[in-house]
Every structure is written in structure tokens, then in C-alpha cells.
Amino acid sequence: MIPTERLQQLITRHEELEHMMSNAAEMSSEEFVKISREYADLTPIVKAAQDYLSMVQEMTDLEEIMADPEGDAEMRELAEMELPDLKKRLPEFERDVEIMLLPKDVDADKNALLEIRAGTGGDEAALFAGDLFRMYQRYAQLEGWKFDLVSSSTSDVGGFKEAIISVSGKGVFAKLKFESGVHRVQRVPDTETGGRIHTSAATVAVMPEVEEVDIKLNDSDIRVDIFRASGPGGQSVNTTDSAVRLTHLPTGITVQQQDEKSQLKNKQKAMKVLMARVYDAERAIRDAERSADRKEQVGSGDRSGRIRTYNFPQGRVTDHRINLTLYKLDQILAGDALEEVITALITEEQAAQMAEMNQ
Numbered sequence: 001m002i003p004t005e006r007l008q009q010l011i012t013r014h015e016e017l018e019h020m021m022s023n024a025a026e027m028s029s030e031e032f033v034k035i036s037r038e039y040a041d042l043t044p045i046v047k048a049a050q051d052y053l054s055m056v057q058e059m060t061d062l063e064e065i066m067a068d069p070e071g072d073a074e075m076r077e078l079a080e081m082e083l084p085d086l087k088k089r090l091p092e093f094e095r096d097v098e099i100m101l102l103p104k105d106v107d108a109d110k111n112a113l114l115e116i117r118a119g120t121g122g123d124e125a126a127l128f129a130g131d132l133f134r135m136y137q138r139y140a141q142l143e144g145w146k147f148d149l150v151s152s153s154t155s156d157v158g159g160f161k162e163a164i165i166s167v168s169g170k171g172v173f174a175k176l177k178f179e180s181g182v183h184r185v186q187r188v189p190d191t192e193t194g195g196r197i198h199t200s201a202a203t204v205a206v207m208p209e210v211e212e213v214d215i216k217l218n219d220s221d222i223r224v225d226i227f228r229a230s231g232p233g234g235q236s237v238n239t240t241d242s243a244v245r246l247t248h249l250p251t252g253i254t255v256q257q258q259d260e261k262s263q264l265k266n267k268q269k270a271m272k273v274l275m276a277r278v279y280d281a282e283r284a285i286r287d288a289e290r291s292a293d294r295k296e297q298v299g300s301g302d303r304s305g306r307i308r309t310y311n312f313p314q315g316r317v318t319d320h321r322i323n324l325t326l327y328k329l330d331q332i333l334a335g336d337a338l339e340e341v342i343t344a345l346i347t348e349e350q351a352a353q354m355a356e357m358n359q
Contacts, residue, residue, distance in 0.1 A: 002097060004056075007049040014039065014046040045100045052097045059086050102353045107208035107283070108174035113150070113276045114165040114206055119182065121200020123157045128185045128310075129202040130159030131333055136167070136179075138335025145169030150269055151259045164273060166209060176206045178345040181307030188312070197313060201306075207280035209272070215279045222274070223247040224267070229258035246270045253277050308341075317341070322348045 017039040024032050065071055065079040116132050118125040140147040146168045153161040167176065184201045192198065208214075229243040243258035244266040255277065257270035309318045310329060317332050318325045324344050331337035 002052065002094060002101075004053065006101075007053060007097075010042060010049055011046050014042045017042065041104075045097075048097050048100055052093055055086065055090060055093060059083065059090065062086065098354060099350055102350060105174065105177075107177075109171065110173045111166065111168035111209040112173045112176050112206050113209050113273060114167055114176065114179075115204070116160060116163045116165075117203045117205075118155070118159070118161050119201035119203050121185075121198065123155060123159075124185075124187075124189045124198055125200040125202055126155030126159035126161055127157065127189075128159070128183075128200055129161070129163065130155075131185075132183060132202055132204065133160060133163050133165075135333050135335045135338060136165070136176075139338045140167055140169070142335060142339075143169060143172075143175075145172055150273065151257055166272075168209070173206070173208050175342050175346075178342055179204050180206045181305060183308050183310065184306055185310045186312060187310075205280075207276040208283070210275050210279045212275075215275055215282075217248065217275060217278065221249050223249060226263065242266055244270050246274050248274060248278055251278060251281060253281065319345065321345070 017035055020027070020035055021032070021039060027035070062079040062083045065075050066083065068076075114136060116129050116136075118129040121128070137147050146166075148166045148168075150164040150166050152163040155161055182201050182203055184199060186197055186199050188195055189198050223246070225245040225247070226241050227243050227245070228241050242261055242263040243256070244263060245254060245256045246267070247254045253274065255270045255274045257266040257273070260266045260269065307319065307321055309320070310333065311318070312329065314327070315329045316325055316327045317329050319341055322344060324341065326332065326337070326340065328337045328340070332341065
């Protein structure tokens, strides 16, 4: 049973915010935006809390009617009919409210920068990186998200050595954050005449896309290097020094951008990626500290370990964090069944959070 006091505190806070918003003229625009955001975040939780408390009160009333031997017989009969259904529905409703009460990832509603890099495996790794690129592109399409390529480095045989994508829409980071890590593929390459299975890998990094209000980078902490962009084999892409490399001196994080012919556009794109990487590094430290006591870090964004294996001979995909195996490799790589994997990861994270809160 969810503590009534906790729910009542949320309802009271929601009422306070509503009152404050009615006096908008007395506050700054920044304060009003902050209060409005908190009010909007609380509204669905408060609605669910009120419905839950109403259901609990109704169950209490029905039990009192049934326990009163001198009460109206017809009312007692109605209570006996309604109470079992109410008791059956209450646990599911209670779980929904508990999930809504879980601590929310502050970055959950942000857009994301998705980085895919070919790892061990040479050309086969680059081809697999291309497979992952198309999987996320299709998944974004199904979710109604925008999928914009920021920069890329292609392989001679196809696929990507590296691709950076901006993904924007509702709930992007909340879902894609689970994709951070090493993705391994086991299959027979087209160039393999002996039919041997090769193992290769690609690394995926998913970072919240941030604005200047989220993180402040001092100009004095950023070194800017300008150079001439070059294509495959060292061929010049253009005749001007338009490529940009930004280095964040305190962290050593470096971003290079040369896809645009304009130096300014390259710098803007590089700064966008740099801000995301610095913010992501700070987030990783916070997550590691918060998750130190957990055995598993399902959505921690730890990219040092293998998270998923795509086995072509057996047609299966295994997510090693939650021991989930699905024989839907084609559907997952097509983006159509990726939601099933992500939903399982979200459910596992929620279960871990609830277990932690109830300790």
C-alpha cells in the first residue's frame, strides 16, 4: 500500500503551484517557466494519485458496509458484488502509481546525440555499424522522431567507421539511453569462402543533447584548431581551411567536424557534440556514484562492456544485461522489434528502482 501521506504531499504541492501560477505578474519569466514545468510534470502523477486514493476510499467504504450486520441488506449485497472486482484492479493501479512516483531521469525528455563507431573486426565491423545505423533510423521513423546525420566517416566497403546522429522527438533519451555499450555481431561475412563465423563489434554512445542552460563551457577552456578538410586517401574536400577541431582542455575531450564547407557551420556542429560529450562525462560520474551499490546498471550508459549480441546463424539477439534472448534478429535489425527489447530494459530498470526504494 502506497503511504497516503506521500500522495497527499504531492497533491498539496500541485495546489500550491497552481496558486503561484495564478499570480504570474509577481514573478520573473524564468520563475514562471520553472514553476510551470514542475506543475506540468506533477499533473499526471497527481491525477493518478487522486484516482488511487478514491479507489482505496471506495474499498474501505464497501468493507464497512459488509461488516455492518445491522446495515441495509440490499447495500450489503451490492458491496459483496463490487468489492472483489475493486480488489482485483487495485494492485495493478497501485503499481502504475508507484512507477510514476519513481525518481525521474532529469535528462529523460531531452533529445539525443547517437554515436556509432566500428570496433574490432575491420570491414565487417564497419558494415555492422551501418546495420545499426539503419536499425536506429527505422526505429526513429516508427517513433515519429527526427533522425539527422551530423557527421560521418564511411568505409571503403560500405557501412560506417563512425556516424554521429541527432535524434529529436518525444522521450528520445529515455528510450535510446539503453543502447549505449558494445554491440557484438556473429555472422559469416560475404567475403568468407570457408563459411567461418566471424565476430566483430561496434560501439554505440547515446548522450543527452544539451543547451547552454544545461552546461556552461568557458571559452578559455576550449582550444580551437582550424585545418583543411580532406577526403578518402587524403584528397582535398575543398580548398579552404574549413575543418574544425575543438578540445575541451579540462577533460581532454576532442571533437572534429569537417562535413560542412562553412567553417562556422562546422564549428557550430562541433560545439553541439562537445557540449553533449562533456555533459555526458559528468553524467557518467554521477550515475556511477549513484549506482555503486547495484549489481546491475541497466540504463547507466556504461560503454565499456558488451551489452548485446546479434547471432546470425541462430537468428537470435541476446541482451546480456537482463538475459533476454529473442529469435527475432531480422525484425530487430529492421527496427520493427527493437521496441520489445527497450521495453524489457525499461521494465527491469523500474523493478530495480522500486526494489531499492522498498529496502
